[in-house]
Amino acid sequence: MRDAPLPVALAVFAGLGLVPFVLGDYWTGQLARYVLFGLFAMSLALVWGRAGILCFGQAMFFGIGGYAMATVTLGTFAAVPFTAALPALVLAVAVAAAAALLVALFLFWGAGIGGAYLAAVTLALAAILEQAVRGWYGLGADNGLSGVPPLPLGDNPWDPRPIYFVVLAVAAAVYFGLLALLESRFGTLLTALRTNPERLAHLGYSVVALRVAVFTLGGAIAGLAGALFVATDAFASPSLIGFALSAEVLIWVALGGRSVLLAAFLAAILIRVAEAYLSETLGPWWLLTLGTLFMVSVAAVPNGVLATPLLWLQGRLRRTS
Amino acid sequence: MALLQLTDVRRWFGGVRAVDGVDLRLERGELRALIGPNGCGKSTLFNLISGTLRPTAGHILFNDRDITGLPPHRIARLGLRRKFQVAAVFDDLSVDDNLRVAARTKRAAVSTDALLGRLGLSGRRSVLAGVLSHGERQWLEIGMVLAAAPRLLLLDEPTAGMTVRETDATVDLIRAIASSGDVAVLVIEHDVGFLERLDCAVTVMAKGRILRSGSLANVRADEQVRSLYFGTAA
Amino acid sequence: MGAFLTWAPLLLDALSFVLVLALVALGLVVIFGLMGVINLAHGELFMLGAYTVVLAVGWGVPFWLAVVLAPIAVGAVGWLVEVLLIRRLAARPLDTILATWGLAIVLQQAAVLAFGPGSRSVARPTDATVTFAGISYPAYRLELMAIAALVLVATMALFARTRVGLRARAAIADPDMAAALGVNVRRVRAQSFVLGAALAGLAGALVAPIISVDPHMGFGFLVPAFLSILAGGGVSLGGVLGGAAIIGGADSLLGHWMSPVVSQIVVFLIAIVAIRLRAARAAGS
Numbered sequence: 001m002r003d004a005p006l007p008v009a010l011a012v013f014a015g016l017g018l019v020p021f022v023l024g025d026y027w028t029g030q031l032a033r034y035v036l037f038g039l040f041a042m043s044l045a046l047v048w049g050r051a052g053i054l055c056f057g058q059a060m061f062f063g064i065g066g067y068a069m070a071t072v073t074l075g076t077f078a079a080v081p082f083t084a085a086l087p088a089l090v091l092a093v094a095v096a097a098a099a100a101l102l103v104a105l106f107l108f109w110g111a112g113i114g115g116a117y118l119a120a121v122t123l124a125l126a127a128i129l130e131q132a133v134r135g136w137y138g139l140g141a142d143n144g145l146s147g148v149p150p151l152p153l154g155d156n157p158w159d160p161r162p163i164y165f166v167v168l169a170v171a172a173a174v175y176f177g178l179l180a181l182l183e184s185r186f187g188t189l190l191t192a193l194r195t196n197p198e199r200l201a202h203l204g205y206s207v208v209a210l211r212v213a214v215f216t217l218g219g220a221i222a223g224l225a226g227a228l229f230v231a232t233d234a235f236a237s238p239s240l241i242g243f244a245l246s247a248e249v250l251i252w253v254a255l256g257g258r259s260v261l262l263a264a265f266l267a268a269i270l271i272r273v274a275e276a277y278l279s280e281t282l283g284p285w286w287l288l289t290l291g292t293l294f295m296v297s298v299a300a301v302p303n304g305v306l307a308t309p310l311l312w313l314q315g316r317l318r319r320t321s
Numbered sequence: 322m323a324l325l326q327l328t329d330v331r332r333w334f335g336g337v338r339a340v341d342g343v344d345l346r347l348e349r350g351e352l353r354a355l356i357g358p359n360g361c362g363k364s365t366l367f368n369l370i371s372g373t374l375r376p377t378a379g380h381i382l383f384n385d386r387d388i389t390g391l392p393p394h395r396i397a398r399l400g401l402r403r404k405f406q407v408a409a410v411f412d413d414l415s416v417d418d419n420l421r422v423a424a425r426t427k428r429a430a431v432s433t434d435a436l437l438g439r440l441g442l443s444g445r446r447s448v449l450a451g452v453l454s455h456g457e458r459q460w461l462e463i464g465m466v467l468a469a470a471p472r473l474l475l476l477d478e479p480t481a482g483m484t485v486r487e488t489d490a491t492v493d494l495i496r497a498i499a500s501s502g503d504v505a506v507l508v509i510e511h512d513v514g515f516l517e518r519l520d521c522a523v524t525v526m527a528k529g530r531i532l533r534s535g536s537l538a539n540v541r542a543d544e545q546v547r548s549l550y551f552g553t554a555a
Numbered sequence: 556m557g558a559f560l561t562w563a564p565l566l567l568d569a570l571s572f573v574l575v576l577a578l579v580a581l582g583l584v585v586i587f588g589l590m591g592v593i594n595l596a597h598g599e600l601f602m603l604g605a606y607t608v609v610l611a612v613g614w615g616v617p618f619w620l621a622v623v624l625a626p627i628a629v630g631a632v633g634w635l636v637e638v639l640l641i642r643r644l645a646a647r648p649l650d651t652i653l654a655t656w657g658l659a660i661v662l663q664q665a666a667v668l669a670f671g672p673g674s675r676s677v678a679r680p681t682d683a684t685v686t687f688a689g690i691s692y693p694a695y696r697l698e699l700m701a702i703a704a705l706v707l708v709a710t711m712a713l714f715a716r717t718r719v720g721l722r723a724r725a726a727i728a729d730p731d732m733a734a735a736l737g738v739n740v741r742r743v744r745a746q747s748f749v750l751g752a753a754l755a756g757l758a759g760a761l762v763a764p765i766i767s768v769d770p771h772m773g774f775g776f777l778v779p780a781f782l783s784i785l786a787g788g789g790v791s792l793g794g795v796l797g798g799a800a801i802i803g804g805a806d807s808l809l810g811h812w813m814s815p816v817v818s819q820i821v822v823f824l825i826a827i828v829a830i831r832l833r834a835a836r837a838a839g840s
């Protein structure tokens with residue numbers, strides 16, 4: 001199972017690297033957020049598209065990473081002895097990964113659950129977490145936590161370019177890192193796991209361990225995206241942790257193509273850009289259009305609108321080489 | 322000690338006694354066929370031995386270890402491999418990768434090249450398993466259960482849906498595996514022609530119990546078995 | 556006696572919520588159990604049922620006639636959805652979760668565009684109250700409970716006792732075999748979806764006078780209904796009642812002791828544990 005052709009991936013990241021030189025500061029700052037949503041979408045493409053775990057609550061880990069980053073850098077909890085950005089980021093990723101590990105153990109232990117049951121349980125977990133955050137005054141309840149310090153990059157905190165380049169570099173590093181991982185034996189096992197978990201178990205592999213591993217990795221990446229997002233946006237809100245964002249990321253990944261990381265990444269960015277341009281002029285028609293596109297693509301282009309041409313190109317390139 | 326020993330194994334689903342007190346012994350390197358009418362509990366018995374299902378009661382010893390209630394991957398690691406009735410291969414992986422995953426260790430216990438040659442799949446090694454023909458899929462799965470040098474193979478209707486020529490080749494393959502003496506094989510089959518050519522000991526199951534064991538000729542001569550299983554065929 | 560007077564209306568409220576939830580969940584379970592389709596647009600079908608009553612009453616149609624029209628209208632929408640969308644996904648049941656989620660967004664936004672984002676209401680057909688053993692209770696709620704209970708029983712009887720039900724059960728158990736025996740599996744699937752949609756429409760119509768009707772009202776019923784059927788086992792019609800009783804009962808009763816936030820969390824936790832335990836048991840380990 002391959003991802004997008006390498007030249008395409010390189011072109012995408014290079015092209016995104018040129019954006020600040022073409023567009024103004026406002027769009028550069030917005031695009032930094034969209035790239036982080038793209039990174040978040042990659043985490044779901046890994047868990048759902050590559051490992052076959054349809055998670056309806058992926059925003060849990062995005063939000064946990066975000067809130068961890070916000071509370072540590074704001075010094076909300078006295079128990080955490082530091083407020084510096086870098087250790088905060090590391091801690092945020094670790095907390096999100098730990099949360100994902102716990103959820104994964106609960107979901108997959110023993111015979112485990114899958115399909116509709118897994119979707120329902122992850123949906124309910126995300127709803128619970130959102131309710132808990134909305135009712136937790138230490139975390140700002142409904143108002144969230146504002147004034148989260150930006151990453152210490154350069155002297156001018158109003159210049160969005162440094163953060164944009166950092167965010168883009170992180171996204172590229174994660175993408176190519178995951179690519180290497182998926183090309184390794186672990187990637188082969190994930191494909192086997194998605195195709196036929198029962199067969200894999202009867203060949204001596206612990207399906208539980210594989211699922212827990214990939215789910216935890218996905219949670220860590222989502223947490224990383226969330227932590228960077230909150231630092232970029234200076235704001236952690238309950239809407240980052242709940243069901244609504246979980247459903248949104250699912251739409252991005254399904255529309256782009258669940259099994260191709262680059263397609264999921266790009267779809268998240270493109271849909272957010274389109275939303276920024278169109279939601280004001282289209283009003284309620286925007287969501288209607290997105291919903292229709294989503295519904296039609298699931299029925300007619302199950303591999304995804306972006307992934308289908310990317311995979312076709314990949315096939316042609318491999319045949320000619 | 323026997324390689325596989327089942328003692329009074331039972332599995333009930335609610336009030337249905339799918340497997341109702343089975344004792345079975347399989348020696349090292351032995352080839353044996355398990356037959357019986359539909360719903361007699363053969364497949365449930367395979368599920369119990371391979372760990373898909375937990376027995377309601379009874380004990381299963383494999384290679385002197387109690388494997389009762391162990392999960393499938395732990396049982397597989399002890400050298401017990403199972404082939405499913407509907408060929409279970411990884412459609413999105415190449416034939417090569419299917420065998421590599423099946424071998425588990427980096428240095429395959431059985432050379433992949435030799436295995437591919439034996440299965441007649443040498444020319445198909447980089448093809449995705451999803452595009453293989455029905456017979457090729459069955460052979461690939463047999464290759465997969467052989468790849469890690471198992472001690473015991475459970476084969477569930479390995480020739481289901483095969484052409485006559487494919488069936489013949491499969492019989493030869495199974496006989497070759499068993500004659501090496503290292504691997505015991507327990508095979509579920511319906512087809513009497515297949516059983517004749519396999520020429521091995523036969524165990525007959527009915528209503529969740531073992532009815533008879535012996536050579537095919539003896540079993541076929543048995544009145545109870547005739548009425549139950551061979552019916553008009555014999 | 557004092558405790559009885561405070562408790563009885565609470566319990567009746569809880570019971571009416573449970574019955575409506577069971578009606579919504581029954582529609583979901585007909586669709587999930589018979590077709591393996593997770594219909595995330597079910598809440599929106601429920602919403603359409605409520606709007607049918609609001610609009611029809613606004614046009615001068617008598618309330619009870621509007622309640623009869625709603626399941627017919629929503630059933631027709633269900634038929635369209637089955638033919639245009641669900642049928643194409645027959646081989647990919649998990650993808651129906653996504654497609655119907657898309658449909659839910661579409662229907663919600665279509666309702667916003669057609670009826671406006673605000674909430675509407677419809678007058679109760681009667682403001683009478685029934686007094687019994689010292690408690691007064693709105694007559695309409697009692698009528699609602701009676702109808703919901705009747706429809707629940709009738710639907711279960713349809714599946715358990717009739718030829719239609721037999722065909723439907725055959726089509727689930729083994730579609731190929733059922734087809735070979737002359738059951739039109741395609742038609743059974745379409746009928747199941749229409750029936751499920753009609754039940755959602757009826758539930759929406761019945762609650763229209765007692766809750767505010769707005770384009771987003773479906774979601775609040777979808778999630779508990781969804782959790783009810785999975786907690787109740789997913790496929791048995793009897794399990795639906797159990798699941799709805801646990802989820803709906805806990806939801807409406809816990810709210811009296813704790814904040815809505817905490818009670819919601821408790822309800823979801825109960826549902827999650829029930830689903831997890833049931834799935835583990837179903838796997839036979």
